[in-house]
Amino acid sequence: MEKYKVTIGLEVHVQLKTASKIFCGCSAEFGAEPNTHTCPVCTGMPGTLPVLNRKVVEYAMKAAIATNCTIAPYSIFARKNYFYPDLPKNYQISQYEKPLAENGYIELNINGGRKKVDILRIHLEEDAGKLVHDMSEGSLVDFNRTGTPLMEIVTTPCIGSSAEAQEYLKILKSILQYIEVSDCDMEKGSLRCDANISVKPYGEEGLGVKTEVKNMNSFRGIQRAIDYEAKRQMEALDGGEVIHQDTRLWDEKAGKTFSMRSKEEAHDYRYFPDPDLVPVVVSERWKGEILKTLPELPGARCGRFIKEYGLSEYDSSILTAEKALADFYEDCAGRKGTDRDKKLCKAIANWVMGDLMKHLNEQNITIKESPVSPGMIVAMIALIDKGTISGKIAKTVFNDMYRTGRPPEDIIKEKNLVQVSDEGAIMKIIEEVIKENPDTVEKYKGGKEKALGFLIGQAMKKSRGKANPAMVNSIMREKLK
Numbered sequence: 001m002e003k004y005k006v007t008i009g010l011e012v013h014v015q016l017k018t019a020s021k022i023f024c025g026c027s028a029e030f031g032a033e034p035n036t037h038t039c040p041v042c043t044g045m046p047g048t049l050p051v052l053n054r055k056v057v058e059y060a061m062k063a064a065i066a067t068n069c070t071i072a073p074y075s076i077f078a079r080k081n082y083f084y085p086d087l088p089k090n091y092q093i094s095q096y097e098k099p100l101a102e103n104g105y106i107e108l109n110i111n112g113g114r115k116k117v118d119i120l121r122i123h124l125e126e127d128a129g130k131l132v133h134d135m136s137e138g139s140l141v142d143f144n145r146t147g148t149p150l151m152e153i154v155t156t157p158c159i160g161s162s163a164e165a166q167e168y169l170k171i172l173k174s175i176l177q178y179i180e181v182s183d184c185d186m187e188k189g190s191l192r193c194d195a196n197i198s199v200k201p202y203g204e205e206g207l208g209v210k211t212e213v214k215n216m217n218s219f220r221g222i223q224r225a226i227d228y229e230a231k232r233q234m235e236a237l238d239g240g241e242v243i244h245q246d247t248r249l250w251d252e253k254a255g256k257t258f259s260m261r262s263k264e265e266a267h268d269y270r271y272f273p274d275p276d277l278v279p280v281v282v283s284e285r286w287k288g289e290i291l292k293t294l295p296e297l298p299g300a301r302c303g304r305f306i307k308e309y310g311l312s313e314y315d316s317s318i319l320t321a322e323k324a325l326a327d328f329y330e331d332c333a334g335r336k337g338t339d340r341d342k343k344l345c346k347a348i349a350n351w352v353m354g355d356l357m358k359h360l361n362e363q364n365i366t367i368k369e370s371p372v373s374p375g376m377i378v379a380m381i382a383l384i385d386k387g388t389i390s391g392k393i394a395k396t397v398f399n400d401m402y403r404t405g406r407p408p409e410d411i412i413k414e415k416n417l418v419q420v421s422d423e424g425a426i427m428k429i430i431e432e433v434i435k436e437n438p439d440t441v442e443k444y445k446g447g448k449e450k451a452l453g454f455l456i457g458q459a460m461k462k463s464r465g466k467a468n469p470a471m472v473n474s475i476m477r478e479k480l481k
Contacts, residue, residue, distance in 0.1 A: 004199045004237070006230045007207055008165050009157035012172060013150050014182045015127065015190040016059045022126050022149035023050030023093065023277075030188050034132075034142035042126075042147035044089030049276050052077075056124060056149040057280060059181040060100050061290045063151060064122050066175050066297055069104030071282055077124075077274045086129030086141050094125035094152075096271045100280065106175070107299070108167045109317070117168045118156040125150050151181075157196065157207060162226035166219050169193060170321070174298045178323045186217045193222055199233040199243070208233070209243040213250050213257055225250040229257050301326055309333055310342030315349050324367045328352065331374035347381050355395070359402050371405040372398070380408040392465045393417050417466065423475070426459075426467050430476050433458045444480060452476065 021028050024041035041048045064071050078096040104119035127148040132140045153172065159165050173184045173191060184191040193216050200208035213229055216222045228250075233243055248257040296304070298320045305316035305326075320326045332348045356372060380397055383389050389397060389412060400411045412418060433455055434441055444451035459472050 003201060004230075004234050005202050006160060007157045007198050007200075008159035008161075008226060009196040009210075010155045010159065010165060010168065011194040011196070012153045012169070013192045013194075014063075014153065014176060014184070016056055016149040016151055017180075017182050017190075018053060018055045018059065018149055020053060021147035022053050022056050022124070023147055026147065028148050030190075032144055034140070034144060037144040038146070042088075043143050050093065050274075052277060052280070053149065057100070057282075058290055059149075060122060060124055060151045061282065061287065062179045062181055062294060063153070063176060064101035064104065065287075065291055065294060066179050067104040067106055067119055067122070067153070067172070069101035069119060069122055071101045071287055072098060073282055074098065075100045075123075075280045075282075077277045077280075078271045079274050080125075081270045082268075084128060085139070086131050086143070086146070088129070088143060088146060092126060092128065093274055093277070095123035098279075099123035100282075106168060106171055108164060108171065109313075110164060110167065115164070116158075117164070118158050120154045120156045122151060122153050125152060157198070157210075162223040162230075165195065165226055166223045169219060169222065171298070174321050174323075178295055178298055186219075189217060192217050195222065195226055195229075197226060197229045197233070199230055199237065201237070209245050211243070211245065211257075212247045214247055214260065216250050218252075221250060221252055224252075224255060225257060228255065232257065295323075298323075298326075305329075309345040309349075311346065311349055315346075315353065318353055319349060322367070325352075328367050328370070328374060332377050335374065335378045344381065344385075347384075348377060351377055351381065351398070355398050356402075371403075372401050376401055376407055383408055383412065387468060388412065389417055390465065390467075390469055392460070392469070396465075423471065426463075426471050426475055427479075429459050429462045429467065430472070430479055433462065433476075434479060441480065452480070455480075 015028075018028055020026060021037075021042055024039050026039050026042055027037045029037065041050060061071055075095060075098045077093050079091040080094045080096070081091045083090050099121045101122040102120065104122070105116045106119065108115045108117060127145050127150050129141055129143040129146040132142060134140055155168070159168065176182050176184050176191075182190055186192075195213045195216065196210045197213065198208035198210040200206070211229060211233070213225050216225055229248065236243060245262070246259045247261050249260050250257050302313070302316040302320040305311050305320060306313060309316075311319070319329045329348065329352055332352065333345050356367075356370065356377070360367060360370060380389075380394060380401070383397075384391060384394050389408075396415075397408050397411050397417065400406070400415075401408055404411075437455060437458065440451045440454055444455065456469075456472055456476055459476060460467055460469065463472075
């Protein structure tokens, strides 16, 4: 890395979540039995004519506005010619010379600074089918995915590391989920990424020879693949080898890339305008209508959380990365009695980001499936503030709330978890602890402050965690004097 500069450009393929395909009325639903969502149009039968799905264009326009792109008033579809077994027409309908949108950007927060990743273009195309390789039956083809609407978002070669690439993809995914144009489920292939990677010695003009790593579908895989490929090219240059422009695949298990074919150029695909599709004309009025449908985007929402709820930039960025999570937090923070109190808002953030997300991640479920409601979290925090339960007891209460879906008041009453704040009862416990631990008491009196922590811990243990911690601390210090 001291000798070489890495340059990365990303091509992100996003499956748009329309009900039907891009050029026919077949269902675009994922997971159906093979070859049940097909028709003569999407399987390329002779004499059939494609008809553009208006909703596909509107979704792509939403994405273009959200990523600061300029929407072209006039764009056309082209035929991209190549043979592949799961491409029944032997060409793909895509956009080439005149894409739907160009010249956008997304801002990243990198090491406390801001960086723009420039978006070269956003264009629309149809997806190919899917090959299933079966050892007993050979290769089978499923055309259900053929004609599924894809939006391709292409950056300029301006990304300098795998960490920057990963951050860009996370923000892009968040934006697309906020505007609800795709579920961005990487496991289902709704969001896939190709990375163009080149390496050159520092001080050398232009870019190095690029290789393209295809079809990665996890953030971790993308970061690992970029790091591996950059290192491979550096080692090759160190050894006097020539880097050849090729298309490579990432082997997740082996942790390496391998060559699939030599890299095609645009002329290899023999692009020409599709004669069966009319140009897409976007009026200012249509753009205005789409603009009105956009929600508050994650960057703006993050800034508002900092200002309105007094959260740190880190907490705000975590809470606003996913729309459903941000909605859940706002439901908590906006409830009656919270009054945008900064301390309370921070406590809510801690419980949501900490205990709640820990449980959800362990069960691999989403915030929408949470058995703990916003009202239950706010009620539990109010009980802590009133001194009804301690923060430690609250952990037990929360675990029970998550397991049973019951409100905190019922759990506290049933398990007799009300915090002990009776001075006489706490004094009795402390006197017992002091009597049972004379050596530790002498250490504390000798200047070892840590001994106090042990004694307080013993008192809390005797009370089964129910004693008021602040009172235990205060009374213990007073008694030891």
